[in-house]
Amino acid sequence: MNDNRIVEQIKSFFEPSSVAVVGASKHVDKAGHVIFKNFVENKRLGLFKGDLYPINPREESILGYKCFPSIKSLPVNEIELVVIVVPAAFVPQVMQDAKEKCSKAAIIISSGFSEVGNRELENEVRRIAFEGNIRVLGPNCLGVYDPVSGVDTLFLPITKTLISGEEVIATPRPKEGKIAIVTQSGAFGVAALDYLAGRQLGISKFVSFGNRIDLDESDLLNYFLHDKRTEVILMYIESVRSGNKFIETAKNVTRIKPVIALKTGKTKAGAKAALSHTASIAGLDEVYNAAFFQAGIIRAQNMNEFFNMGKALSMQPPARGKNICIITDAGGPGIMVADECELKGLKIESISEDGLRKLEVLRESGQIPKFASLSNPIDLTGSVTSDMIAKVTEIVYHDKKVDGIVLLGLHHVPGLQEDYVDRIALITSSREKPIIACDIGETEMALYVRSKFEKFGIPAYASPEDAACAMYALCYYGEYLNNLNRCK
Amino acid sequence: MNDNRIVEQIKSFFEPSSVAVVGASKHVDKAGHVIFKNFVENKRLGLFKGDLYPINPREESILGYKCFPSIKSLPVNEIELVVIVVPAAFVPQVMQDAKEKCSKAAIIISSGFSEVGNRELENEVRRIAFEGNIRVLGPNCLGVYDPVSGVDTLFLPITKTLISGEEVIATPRPKEGKIAIVTQSGAFGVAALDYLAGRQLGISKFVSFGNRIDLDESDLLNYFLHDKRTEVILMYIESVRSGNKFIETAKNVTRIKPVIALKTGKTKAGAKAALSHTASIAGLDEVYNAAFFQAGIIRAQNMNEFFNMGKALSMQPPARGKNICIITDAGGPGIMVADECELKGLKIESISEDGLRKLEVLRESGQIPKFASLSNPIDLTGSVTSDMIAKVTEIVYHDKKVDGIVLLGLHHVPGLQEDYVDRIALITSSREKPIIACDIGETEMALYVRSKFEKFGIPAYASPEDAACAMYALCYYGEYLNNLNRCK
Numbered sequence: 001m002n003d004n005r006i007v008e009q010i011k012s013f014f015e016p017s018s019v020a021v022v023g024a025s026k027h028v029d030k031a032g033h034v035i036f037k038n039f040v041e042n043k044r045l046g047l048f049k050g051d052l053y054p055i056n057p058r059e060e061s062i063l064g065y066k067c068f069p070s071i072k073s074l075p076v077n078e079i080e081l082v083v084i085v086v087p088a089a090f091v092p093q094v095m096q097d098a099k100e101k102c103s104k105a106a107i108i109i110s111s112g113f114s115e116v117g118n119r120e121l122e123n124e125v126r127r128i129a130f131e132g133n134i135r136v137l138g139p140n141c142l143g144v145y146d147p148v149s150g151v152d153t154l155f156l157p158i159t160k161t162l163i164s165g166e167e168v169i170a171t172p173r174p175k176e177g178k179i180a181i182v183t184q185s186g187a188f189g190v191a192a193l194d195y196l197a198g199r200q201l202g203i204s205k206f207v208s209f210g211n212r213i214d215l216d217e218s219d220l221l222n223y224f225l226h227d228k229r230t231e232v233i234l235m236y237i238e239s240v241r242s243g244n245k246f247i248e249t250a251k252n253v254t255r256i257k258p259v260i261a262l263k264t265g266k267t268k269a270g271a272k273a274a275l276s277h278t279a280s281i282a283g284l285d286e287v288y289n290a291a292f293f294q295a296g297i298i299r300a301q302n303m304n305e306f307f308n309m310g311k312a313l314s315m316q317p318p319a320r321g322k323n324i325c326i327i328t329d330a331g332g333p334g335i336m337v338a339d340e341c342e343l344k345g346l347k348i349e350s351i352s353e354d355g356l357r358k359l360e361v362l363r364e365s366g367q368i369p370k371f372a373s374l375s376n377p378i379d380l381t382g383s384v385t386s387d388m389i390a391k392v393t394e395i396v397y398h399d400k401k402v403d404g405i406v407l408l409g410l411h412h413v414p415g416l417q418e419d420y421v422d423r424i425a426l427i428t429s430s431r432e433k434p435i436i437a438c439d440i441g442e443t444e445m446a447l448y449v450r451s452k453f454e455k456f457g458i459p460a461y462a463s464p465e466d467a468a469c470a471m472y473a474l475c476y477y478g479e480y481l482n483n484l485n486r487c488k
Numbered sequence: 489m490n491d492n493r494i495v496e497q498i499k500s501f502f503e504p505s506s507v508a509v510v511g512a513s514k515h516v517d518k519a520g521h522v523i524f525k526n527f528v529e530n531k532r533l534g535l536f537k538g539d540l541y542p543i544n545p546r547e548e549s550i551l552g553y554k555c556f557p558s559i560k561s562l563p564v565n566e567i568e569l570v571v572i573v574v575p576a577a578f579v580p581q582v583m584q585d586a587k588e589k590c591s592k593a594a595i596i597i598s599s600g601f602s603e604v605g606n607r608e609l610e611n612e613v614r615r616i617a618f619e620g621n622i623r624v625l626g627p628n629c630l631g632v633y634d635p636v637s638g639v640d641t642l643f644l645p646i647t648k649t650l651i652s653g654e655e656v657i658a659t660p661r662p663k664e665g666k667i668a669i670v671t672q673s674g675a676f677g678v679a680a681l682d683y684l685a686g687r688q689l690g691i692s693k694f695v696s697f698g699n700r701i702d703l704d705e706s707d708l709l710n711y712f713l714h715d716k717r718t719e720v721i722l723m724y725i726e727s728v729r730s731g732n733k734f735i736e737t738a739k740n741v742t743r744i745k746p747v748i749a750l751k752t753g754k755t756k757a758g759a760k761a762a763l764s765h766t767a768s769i770a771g772l773d774e775v776y777n778a779a780f781f782q783a784g785i786i787r788a789q790n791m792n793e794f795f796n797m798g799k800a801l802s803m804q805p806p807a808r809g810k811n812i813c814i815i816t817d818a819g820g821p822g823i824m825v826a827d828e829c830e831l832k833g834l835k836i837e838s839i840s841e842d843g844l845r846k847l848e849v850l851r852e853s854g855q856i857p858k859f860a861s862l863s864n865p866i867d868l869t870g871s872v873t874s875d876m877i878a879k880v881t882e883i884v885y886h887d888k889k890v891d892g893i894v895l896l897g898l899h900h901v902p903g904l905q906e907d908y909v910d911r912i913a914l915i916t917s918s919r920e921k922p923i924i925a926c927d928i929g930e931t932e933m934a935l936y937v938r939s940k941f942e943k944f945g946i947p948a949y950a951s952p953e954d955a956a957c958a959m960y961a962l963c964y965y966g967e968y969l970n971n972l973n974r975c976k
Contacts, residue, residue, distance in 0.1 A: 188821055267831060272863065273836075276863060332726070375760065446682055463791040
């Protein structure tokens with residue numbers, strides 16, 4: 001199958017047995033230095049296991065590695081992956097050389113192609129790649145970051161030195177995780193890495209594909225369908241290269257793994273900006289909505305939704321239905337979740353008669369506050385304790401009418417201790433339905449409670465509406481899967 | 489004028505010459521302990537300057553203060569402010585005593601009134617207050633926090649002790665600032681304090697008014713109109729007590745200071761939740777939209793918007809028109825701002841012919857990148873330097889066609905150093921039009937750059953859409969003021 005062949009080919013980008021960095025440099029300010037050094041470092045750490053060659057006609061050696069003037073001059077017959085960081089005009093020659101060394105993959109970092117009108121040069125590169133059967137990422141891209149194999153072609157160093165002389169983290173690489181990032185915009189891509197690393201979220205792999213003269217968003221989606229480390233795919237696009245290919249591929253992917261898309265260029269102003277950015281014709285936004293819907297792709301409306309949804313889908317199962325129960329110790333924020341859920345088409349219905357009776361027993365026996373409200377949202381009021389929240393969550397979690405829980409445990413109230421998190425994690429460990437947590441605040445205890453939830457695989461949010469949006473993504477994807485099964 | 493009399497009366501809540509805490513306690517777990525201790529601490533720090541009396545018939549002294557069995561037994565003729573933390577049933581007697589001591593203000597923290605059906609008790613308290621000419625906040629509220637006068641009736645201690653024995657910040661009190669918080673929900677109120685403190689934002693005063701048997705959102709709005717330390721008012725409400733009074737008051741306020749409202753109970757599910765929370769009849773959401781529009785109140789659709797808008801309006805002037813120029817070093821995020829601006833009704837038009845010519849000169853002379861895009865968004869690409877961003881911002885800031893700037897300086901690119909922030913601050917220091925900054929990321933450099941911007945009074949956001957939303961608030965308020973002036 002052709003699909004499987006591409007998947008095999010794309011592996012050369014992530015697990016190459018040999019890499020040549022063309023344009024490797026000794027100068028710390030050069031992209032070719034940063035990229036080559038990434039490989040050197042990751043080799044030293046035992047992450048990158050392939051052979052490594054710097055290519056630069058003006059140097060004898062770089063960072064202890066003997067330097068070669070060209071790919072052709074390398075003392076081996078084959079180079080699996082070629083990373084190209086030389087000016088655009090030299091790229092065709094490099095590709096010719098790569099062809100001679102039977103290269104399987106090339107990442108062209110260099111810019112100066114169609115995005116600035118140089119279509120002819122781009123076509124020449126494409127032709128050589130096609131003749132040599134070399135798969136290409138780019139040009140005008142950042143390429144690949146893989147936290148496990150140690151391939152890291154990002155030319156932005158992890159740290160930056162401030163004018164004061166202080167060194168600070170500037171472009172962190174997230175740890176290993178379940179989320180794949182596929183991005184058309186390199187700048188947004190590194191921003192995403194910065195966001196995910198800061199929020200302690202891991203990634204499986206990162207790919208920035210830029211001008212996509214060969215591999216495009218559909219090929220990469222297909223690759224990640226087969227990638228075992230990837231459980232959720234987050235995709236930033238300004239346009240899709242081939243609508244039919246995209247929808248067909250995405251359909252195959254979304255029946256197995258959720259895909260979240262941030263598609264920009266929605267408006268006239270945005271589409272105009274996209275045109276001058278990646279020469280993307282953004283297209284009618286309604287068409288994208290329809291395509292995403294058909295393909296089971298969840299569309300994020302903005303950056304926060306993109307990451308919020310991604311986190312939820314990487315940690316919790318999709319919901320089987322749309323009836324969400326809100327459990328809260330704070331009235332106002334409970335209303336905010338109810339509002340946002342209903343606005344997004346979810347239902348806030350009462351739990352079952354049977355469940356209600358159990359809650360009433362708790363209330364009558366003084367195990368939850370006398371004035372607790374048992375309708376949905378279930379409001380345990382400021383008199384809540386860890387024990388109360390656990391007992392109520394246990395009943396609600398096993399209630400047949402409930403498809404998912406949004407739990408607001410605002411930590412400010414006196415009786416709530418952080419141990420309720422452990423108990424909630426235990427109660428919901430079967431993963432039979434999703435739970436989302438929310439605690440508001442940006443100081444110590446709020447940060448601690450949210451991070452504690454996430455260590456147990458329960459995504460936690462800092463605003464009620466973000467929590468509702470996360471639950472929406474789980475319901476949307478769950479409904480899509482339900483409909484698929486029904487159509488079988 | 490009656491209005492001015494209420495303003496004078498409300499001052500007794502924030503700057504009382506004497507306070508009695510009825511229900512003060514020695515037990516650390518009691519609300520009456522926390523509140524009394526807040527006053528003791530703030531007196532020790534020299535913040536709270538009034539006389540302080542604990543009231544509790546079972547104690548001789550609390551925290552070194554001689555304790556009195558009742559307000560009546562106090563050795564003074566007058567007590568300006570009475571803070572009441574005793575069970576609901578005792579509140580009428582306390583109010584009678586306060587009347588005898590000519591109290592001007594009472595904060596009734598106690599719950600157990602109309603929110604649980606005890607309307608009669610609530611009416612009795614209201615009657616006594618009316619007879620005694622005592623203004624009341626509450627019942628079922630948190631009362632007041634004033635970072636300058638040291639009045640702090642929040643019964644949630646600043647820190648909490650985890651089960652491990654570690655003490656962590658749980659309910660921080662923000663530093664002094666320009667934002668007033670008026671909230672119907674106490675829980676949301678403390679969550680807001682936690683958010684603002686963590687984000688280094690200050691407040692002028694905080695009021696939680698709960699069941700509002702006397703003072704309501706309109707009275708408090710009016711008070712903050714006259715409060716010199718308040719420049720922006722953030723208001724969380726589930727309902728408005730009197731529509732006409734609210735609109736008339738708000739109109740007077742918004743011609744001087746911006747008001748941002750987070751009104752929950754927007755949907756059927758939310759309205760139902762609000763009813764059981766504060767017995768609020770949420771009303772038709774369209775009616776609130778119309779009322780807010782008429783009164784010049786900016787409506788936030790969710791918690792993030794609420795704080796994002798508040799920050800913008802507390803730091804930057806309103807925009808004179810709707811034409812926003814986006815300056816970016818990152819194509820994708822620039823598109824995201826353009827999309828969100830247009831969706832919110834702002835315009836992303838080209839800058840003036842004259843301004844464009846100046847930018848072209850920069851480009852032709854190599855002072856900005858050859859491939860920079862000069863249409864709006866102005867994209868300086870990943871080759872940006874601090875100098876480029878400063879030169880372009882200077883031209884755009886003085887361009888007559890531009891009403892506001894959203895500046896995206898993603899720090900990941902190699903050539904951008906944090907010193908560009910100083911230069912932008914200098915260029916825009918005249919405050920003749922607003923500027924909003926954005927840098928994406930959650931690790932060191934992103935946090936540093938955003939906080940540096942905010943030290944200069946330029947609000948900085950972590951997502952492109954949040955930045956656009958902040959600019960929207962400045963445009964919305966600017967347009968409202970323009971229309972007012974036109975109608976004069």
